[in-house]
Amino acid sequence: MIGMLIAYDAEYNVVATLDYVVSYDDTPERKPLGLIDFGAHEDAGGEMTDVWNVSGAAGSKVWPEWLGGQAYDFKVELVGPPGNKRIGALVHKASGYRRDRSSIESAIEERISGDGDLRDLVGGPNRPILLDETGRSRARPAHTRPNLPVARSG
Amino acid sequence: MTDQADFLERIAESLAGISGRIDALERKDLAAKLEPDGGLSPGGRLPGSAGSGAVYDQATLAPGSVTSSAIADGAIDDVALFASTIIPPRVVTSLPSLPSSTWPQGSLVFLTTDQKLYRNTTGSAWSKATDGADIVANSITAGQIATGAIGADEIAANSITADALAIGSAGSVVPLTNGDFETGTFTGWAAIGSATYVEASPTGWQGAYRCVIYKSSGDSYAYIDQRPIPVRNGETVVVSARLGYAGSAATARIQLVHLDSAGAELSYPQVDVSISSDQTVNWACTINHTDARYVALRIFNITDGTYLIVDDVSLSRAINLSNSDGTVFINSGGVQITNGKLTVYNDNGSTVVIDGTSNMFKIQASGTTSLSIGAGANASTNTQLTSLGNGFTVTPAHLSFLSTGSTSAAYQQIGELEVASLTGYVAGSSGGSPTVAVLKLTVFARVQTVLASGYINVYLTGSNAGAGSQTVYSRYHVLKEAAM
Numbered sequence: 001m002i003g004m005l006i007a008y009d010a011e012y013n014v015v016a017t018l019d020y021v022v023s024y025d026d027t028p029e030r031k032p033l034g035l036i037d038f039g040a041h042e043d044a045g046g047e048m049t050d051v052w053n054v055s056g057a058a059g060s061k062v063w064p065e066w067l068g069g070q071a072y073d074f075k076v077e078l079v080g081p082p083g084n085k086r087i088g089a090l091v092h093k094a095s096g097y098r099r100d101r102s103s104i105e106s107a108i109e110e111r112i113s114g115d116g117d118l119r120d121l122v123g124g125p126n127r128p129i130l131l132d133e134t135g136r137s138r139a140r141p142a143h144t145r146p147n148l149p150v151a152r153s154g
Numbered sequence: 155m156t157d158q159a160d161f162l163e164r165i166a167e168s169l170a171g172i173s174g175r176i177d178a179l180e181r182k183d184l185a186a187k188l189e190p191d192g193g194l195s196p197g198g199r200l201p202g203s204a205g206s207g208a209v210y211d212q213a214t215l216a217p218g219s220v221t222s223s224a225i226a227d228g229a230i231d232d233v234a235l236f237a238s239t240i241i242p243p244r245v246v247t248s249l250p251s252l253p254s255s256t257w258p259q260g261s262l263v264f265l266t267t268d269q270k271l272y273r274n275t276t277g278s279a280w281s282k283a284t285d286g287a288d289i290v291a292n293s294i295t296a297g298q299i300a301t302g303a304i305g306a307d308e309i310a311a312n313s314i315t316a317d318a319l320a321i322g323s324a325g326s327v328v329p330l331t332n333g334d335f336e337t338g339t340f341t342g343w344a345a346i347g348s349a350t351y352v353e354a355s356p357t358g359w360q361g362a363y364r365c366v367i368y369k370s371s372g373d374s375y376a377y378i379d380q381r382p383i384p385v386r387n388g389e390t391v392v393v394s395a396r397l398g399y400a401g402s403a404a405t406a407r408i409q410l411v412h413l414d415s416a417g418a419e420l421s422y423p424q425v426d427v428s429i430s431s432d433q434t435v436n437w438a439c440t441i442n443h444t445d446a447r448y449v450a451l452r453i454f455n456i457t458d459g460t461y462l463i464v465d466d467v468s469l470s471r472a473i474n475l476s477n478s479d480g481t482v483f484i485n486s487g488g489v490q491i492t493n494g495k496l497t498v499y500n501d502n503g504s505t506v507v508i509d510g511t512s513n514m515f516k517i518q519a520s521g522t523t524s525l526s527i528g529a530g531a532n533a534s535t536n537t538q539l540t541s542l543g544n545g546f547t548v549t550p551a552h553l554s555f556l557s558t559g560s561t562s563a564a565y566q567q568i569g570e571l572e573v574a575s576l577t578g579y580v581a582g583s584s585g586g587s588p589t590v591a592v593l594k595l596t597v598f599a600r601v602q603t604v605l606a607s608g609y610i611n612v613y614l615t616g617s618n619a620g621a622g623s624q625t626v627y628s629r630y631h632v633l634k635e636a637a638m
Binding site: 014034036052069070073 | 357359430433518519520539540560564
């Protein structure tokens, strides 16, 4: 699972995020191979310093949703044994609302076994899910626009 | 006198008997049968010698009494001699003209010039054709079809599936045995090395089992091998494998040994891949030996003292698609279009790439940073993108946006952020300097991409001349293209 990376300081404040990094081959042309799977690297026990280094950060871990700059409204809560911790929840600084990882991952698994469309659950690179002022997910509003013609081929 | 008289009397009696029998016959029929121009008049003589045999009316001929021996060779020499429903084939040197009463509908002739049997189908035409419906099902073999006889017009539209294509089709998989090691064993593989084994996958690793290749310094080689895998010279196959490491980073070598029809090794094309993270590796290899009929797929660990993890190994055929004049070609090297243009549309039909130009940036990485700047202080933060490697010698361009807010609706400013306040001064005394309004920068921030030791770094720096702490946020997109 790709997910995004969240870097946090010693007080578990979010200091940086990383939506995606493209992996390239070793040829001079650097042909793209795909997006780096941060989650798989983390699951395999890999270090996130293999991906990035953030000055002033105490650590960084994978989060299954893309939140963009909204991540800065949360504090990171780590779970797991020493040496194998991961972000268990993001806690909203203002409201205390918890975005719980296990609930998110369960919803992902259920959706994968269905139609597989995760966009409303996790967003995507440069397309974060929308949150309200308490840190809860909210639906993307419908757009209204003038009905102008769209150019097509041929 | 008596003897002569008796003899004459006996002759007379015989003749009387014969005459009587003739009278009983229909003279016309008998004449037609015996003399082509008729001949026998009522009461007349039989031509020639009467002989001693009896002459019978056809009505009195015993059924089955006329045998083939009684019919002279060649006597039946006319189709008309047969009943109308019996038309024997005849051997001819040219097709008779039709229509003809001699050759009614249903007539058959064997034409010696082409050794074919012709039939009069309608009464006015000869035909040697065979109805396709009369061909026995499944009786036509490949050897009976002339080379090049089947063209595109003979093939029904959409009738050929990818599986039937000899050329590579995307996703056309070359079957491997136990490529994912889910048997928990090395079935299908040979394992070489002092510590090459299959283990249960840890939590988070897809699949129940995976292969581990440990390279000891004492091992000449440590690898797994599957062979023989059928291939064709000239085709491109793609090896895909999920590779990882445990402990220290390893280096994998993927090799496709070309084999001849007897399994002898011909050549050893290969690629080395540094494995410092779990990744799926795809390597395209073109089979380039004229005698190659098979390959052996090998995956080595070539770094002493390391564990190489191998899983989900597969082999597929790359697609090589060329149009009729060779101006469009897709192979492992990508797409080549000659004297044409490539247009790419997204889902809503808008153009994203046309004719070599692009309205779409190639973004290597995208993320956000934040920087808290104390009152009257300067600060900076750096994000080093180690995963892009350290071989850069050209600083990449970037797009960045800055804001003092982090919410999705916060305003975003490209380039540099300058938060200004207007400061006015009033002359302290009469006659002093006039009031001057000064534009003073309170907060200033910028994003830069910087190379350091070959790595790409994203710097966010800021200056805060205000009285209170200020946090600035940035969104950056590091592009693949050069900044300068």
